[in-house]
Amino acid sequence: TMMDWDGGPIDKETVNYSGTDISNLYPWFFDKYVKQTPTNNDYISPWDIDWINVTALNPTTPSNYTLNSVFNYYVMSEGTVLQIPLNASILIQIDILINSIGPKILKYDWLTDDPTIDLLDDFDLISPSGKLIDNDYGLAQHSVVVTSVDLFRYITFVANEKGTYRLLMKANYEKSTYLTMEFLDTPISNLPLNTLKIDGNGDEDPNVQEGWDLTWQNRWYRFNGEKGDLFKLDLGIDYTGLYPAVNLWTPCENGYIQNSIGTGVSDIYFLTTGTAYLSFIDETFDWWYRYSLFLSECEMLNYTLGNDVLSTKILGNQRKAIEFEVEEEGYVMFNYTLSSPSLADPEIYAGGTSNGFLYEDSNSPDCYSIIEPIVEKVIGSDTFYYYYLPNGTYKAF
Structure with missing residues (x-):
């Protein structure tokens, strides 16, 4: 029997192969289960790579036990090189010991009969505190005259804490291959x-x-x-x-x-x-x-909602920032006017979104959200923007 961490829908499958090793079949028995539920901290989604825990009940002795679909388990640390074989039917879990905070580049390279392909289907990197790590994935190539030569692939991230990071990988290839991993210098x-x-x-x-x-x-x-x-x-x-x-x-x-x-x-x-x-x-x-x-x-302009008009002067490519607090969530109407329109009229924006405000949101994995207008109304020569704003701090350029 399997259910998600939030107590959602239950899926059941009867396994009756007495005396037979079924490890190669698991977890495909549960193909009816919709694996889209995040964990209870709302940030990590191990379902993306089929990393799941299943509690089963032994019908003979009613004691529960736990299975885990990650069978290939390895450990590495900074300054070491890890080389492991790929079993295409089994997922990979690598616990990485990070002993210093700051930028990291994890180089990985597949030893195969075709060096141009990347066998990695999906991966997640999780911090020691159990949060999903934002990262960048890239391919290093050397261009020689008319073609490019693939050198290696890499995962870039910034470690904000020391400890053990968990890398969950899903790869697939029909032939034997090896995976080599090591950290590169980051000047x-x-x-x-x-x-x-x-x-x-x-x-x-x-x-x-x-x-x-x-x-x-x-x-x-x-x-x-x-x-x-x-x-x-x-x-x-x-x-x-x-x-x-x-x-x-x-x-x-x-x-x-x-x-x-x-x-x-x-x-x-x-x-x-x-x-x-x-x-x-x-x-x-x-x-x-x-x-x-x-x-x-940037110069910060503090503003209190409902007070007098805030006026400022913008010169050339100058940028200024506006900040205000919303004490009680609700609807806010906002507009701005130009006293001396030019060929390059200023605008207010956040995160690349015109007329957007950056909201400091602790419930978001990125710790912020961009709030856009829900309605725009033009009255005469003025445009009014209507927002629904939760209580908190807001900023925009």
Whole structure:
């Protein structure tokens, strides 16, 4: 008998193969069961990779016992190399001992007769405190003249606590193969405020022949912030062939939030006090590149709902932030007007959503939600936006 952790629908299957090993058949007996229920902390969904616990009842001796569909169990730590065989019919659980917080890149490589394919169907990474870890998955390739050569694949994440992380993997291949895993070095440098930083894997005069001899690289930058801080990051390109993947990792109560960013201006929210990271990781690399970084703090405008009109001046590509509190949930009407309209009219937005507000939501895995208007009404030359806002803190740019 099987039910979800929330006491939902029950599925039953009678297994009657006396004296026969049924481990290779389990858990496909339960194919009628809809595996869509998250665990009771609302964040981890082991159903995604068929990682389930089943309690069965022995009909002869009415004592319950527990089965677990994860039979391939391994342990590794930072600084070690793990090599394991793949049994395509059985899932893989790897407990990883992390002894330092900060950026991690876990390289994994399949030893098969076809190095171009990735056997990984699905995976979940869970922190020592039982929360799902936001991560980035990538493939390192070297471009040589007319084609690209696959080197290895990797999982990138930021560890916010020391301890044992659980990696649950589902893979499938009809032939014998091995999986090799190890952690790569992650060089980190500081990103100071209001300072232009130019970096990359090349200099001012790149050489073509040297470009062919490039190796895979990753670079990380860190900066600190307090809960409620908002920053603006300007990312520019000097020159580039194939640009690396750029990700922003910001701290929250549940760990770290990962967001991909591009050139131009990006907004950074600190939902909790901590260290944020910016990663540049080569994907397909074949040429030199250089980029510029400029980090600055946004001016915060505090506003009290229902008070007088809040007025401010925006110049050029300047950004300011607005923050307000909602003490009792309910409907809020909001509008803004321009005293001197220009060709580049300002707008209010959050998380890339026009007229959206960032709501600090502890029930969300990312610790925030973007609240959008439910109704827009145009009266004369003004547009009014109507929201339903739970009590809490709100921010927008």
